[in-house]
Amino acid sequence: MGVANPVNSRAATSARGGKVETIQAGALKHIPWLVHGFSTRSGGVTTCYGARSLNLGYTQEDAREGVQENRKRLLAAVGAVTGKKTWPLVVNRQVHSDLVHVVRTPPNELLVGDGLITNLPGVAIAVQTADCIPVLVVDAANQVVAAFHAGWRGTVRRIVEKGVGAMRREFGSRPKDIYAAIGPGIQRCCYEVGDEVRQEFESQFPWAQDLFQEIKSSDAVRERYPLLFMNARAPGHGDDCVKLHLDLREANRRQLEAAGVPSAHITALEDCTACDTRRFFSHRAEKGRTGRMMAVAGIVP
Numbered sequence: 001m002g003v004a005n006p007v008n009s010r011a012a013t014s015a016r017g018g019k020v021e022t023i024q025a026g027a028l029k030h031i032p033w034l035v036h037g038f039s040t041r042s043g044g045v046t047t048c049y050g051a052r053s054l055n056l057g058y059t060q061e062d063a064r065e066g067v068q069e070n071r072k073r074l075l076a077a078v079g080a081v082t083g084k085k086t087w088p089l090v091v092n093r094q095v096h097s098d099l100v101h102v103v104r105t106p107p108n109e110l111l112v113g114d115g116l117i118t119n120l121p122g123v124a125i126a127v128q129t130a131d132c133i134p135v136l137v138v139d140a141a142n143q144v145v146a147a148f149h150a151g152w153r154g155t156v157r158r159i160v161e162k163g164v165g166a167m168r169r170e171f172g173s174r175p176k177d178i179y180a181a182i183g184p185g186i187q188r189c190c191y192e193v194g195d196e197v198r199q200e201f202e203s204q205f206p207w208a209q210d211l212f213q214e215i216k217s218s219d220a221v222r223e224r225y226p227l228l229f230m231n232a233r234a235p236g237h238g239d240d241c242v243k244l245h246l247d248l249r250e251a252n253r254r255q256l257e258a259a260g261v262p263s264a265h266i267t268a269l270e271d272c273t274a275c276d277t278r279r280f281f282s283h284r285a286e287k288g289r290t291g292r293m294m295a296v297a298g299i300v301p
Contacts, residue, residue, distance in 0.1 A: 055291030091111075
């Protein structure tokens with residue numbers, strides 16, 4: 001595994017005085033024309049998910065006007081503002097796919113997919129997450145930015161690897177000029193999956209076995225009365241005490257390397273959204289009733 005670069009958290013004052021925390025990645029901080037950030041839970045006007053929080057998704061529980069205010073606060077926090085004008089924000093209707101859109105003009109309707117690429121100055125692109133892995137990719141030479149939403153389905157379909165390929169095809173991006181940041185998401189410690197997910201990954205990646213960890217859970221009843229839980233399956237099959245955990249962050253880091261991005265150019269944050277629901281939204285840990293964070297990037301005009 002690669003060594004993660006330093007990261008920084010930044011609190012910015014919103015238009016109404018609240019504090020919005022954004023996380024910035026060391027791999028991207030040195031690029032002078034870039035604004036970027038990974039949002040957290042703090043600094044918004046939303047109250048339906050506990051304390052005042054920065055929900056950035058149009059969820060069933062939240063009011064649309066509150067989400068719009070939260071989005072304005074995030075854009076101000078990362079610096080996506082020219083004068084007093086907030087930049088247009090482009091997002092997808094995410095469908096856990098490998099669909100990537102190249103944004104050449106701000107779209108008039110909501111795009112469907114899980115990746116965005118642009119070289120437009122003064123426009124912010126973003127993906128929404130609440131456990132899935134957000135990935136920001138930047139071509140430092142040609143001034144191109146990209147944002148990808150990588151759940152396990154998008155990851156097994158190689159959305160990040162294909163996205164880097166699209167940057168090369170559309171803008172002539174060279175891997176040696178690309179920097180990337182993998183943002184907060186559910187980590188292997190909390191991401192239990194079924195064996196069908198392992199089979200999907202093993203069908204696509206020769207290194208898939210490195211992504212999975214089998215964890216034997218403690219069960220006092222089973223340990224004391226093992227005969228009650230015997231079955232006719234072969235040893236090693238169907239053991240309900242063995243839980244399978246997936247390292248989705250590492251899967252996307254390896255895809256970036258497979259696309260030619262130097263490992264030294266990749267920051268892979270270790271923050272687990274499911275472990276720290278005081279700081280992050282987590283769909284799994286909060287049983288589906290939660291807000292959405294954003295990974296946002298843009299080019300300074």
